[in-house]
Amino acid sequence: MATQTPYEVLGVKPDASADEIRKAFRELAKKLHPDINPGKPEAEARFKQVTAAHDLLSDPEQRARYDRGEIDETGAEKPRYSYRPHAEGAQGWKYQPNGEMNPEDLEDILSMFRGGMGGAGARRGRAGEGPGGFAMPGGDRLYTLTVDFVEAAAGGKKRLSLSPDNWLDVTIPPGIDEGQVLRLKGKGGEGIGGAPAGDALIEIHILPHPRFRRDGNNILLDLPVSVAEAVLGARISVPTVTGPVTMTVPKGSDSGTQLRLRGKGIQRRGGPAGDQIVTLRVIIGDSGDPELAAFLETWAERHKTDPRRGMAS
């Protein structure tokens, strides 16, 4: 749905004179004025459109700004160039050629700069500071890297695009936190004149997991179990961040029972391992099963218990 330009709305050419625009507007306004078109909303809408177009084009300054593309047909400022803030923002490094301008290029610029003041510099007896004498350490660069919940918890390797032709393999330490910044020494901008390179700063973002949650070094998991498993007990397979393990559900476990898998949480380097805390959720699931329902009817007759006994009413 292409929006009409104000010129199209008034039916005039883009190079129409102020007089032509006024004339076109008057004619359309006569035809479309709400007073002569009562109960015709489309005429009223057109009238508003025509009035707005005329307001814009009758003001030479506004018209010029519209023609230059600075404002849109409603007179609103158009975003000038939306890419620039991104290109110059923290993430923009990714698209810089070779990550950054060639150090030699910068050196060229700086020598031009020195050339401009060179005469004066030389006259002040600082000729010893030749073009080779300049040194400037490389800048730090900020990147963002998104990791899965499991990668963040268990650690792993990720490949990060530094520039169109440069990658960096990043080791994610186990138990990294949301927003944590990894500093890779010397992986930032190159230094000039023998000065050290800057660092790459990598801000980590962690995607949530559909089932796992984190509490410090512990991993929390809600685990569905069947009525039979909860009542009779069972050996079941449980996912952990480092792969599935087998766990025993004790006989007669209630929904909400917490079981602790020691050492199956986050193992930070040089620290004690966290645990995985599994909360059982008894799932009735096929409770419509007639066999079970029939059994429970007779069973409930003989076992009258009130699980809510003692609760305030």
Place this chain on the structure above:
Amino acid sequence: MIGFDEVLIRYGGLERRELVRWVENRWVLPEQRGETWVFHEVDVARVELIIEIRRDFAVDDEAMPLVLNLLDQVYSLRRQMRRLCDAVAAQPEDVQAAIRRALPAIGKDSD
């Protein structure tokens, strides 16, 4: 941060195979996530930039790498320029004044 399909939805009319080609050409550098790609804000802006350049300036696939590369160089220069300016701004007042005095001389074909 949005997914591949969300980018296609946001820019209606952009075809799947086009966006795939842009990524394969490394004009856009989304993050690889398993089988799919994740587009950060800068990547989405980059997609929009390519769409605009193509539509408004009729730049075709052959010329696009050159245009993007030149643009990237300009941004890179601007970044370096800002670094220099920051370095100047961090100097004592008398050094800054000396640089200001020297500035008109630069670009003047003296000597």
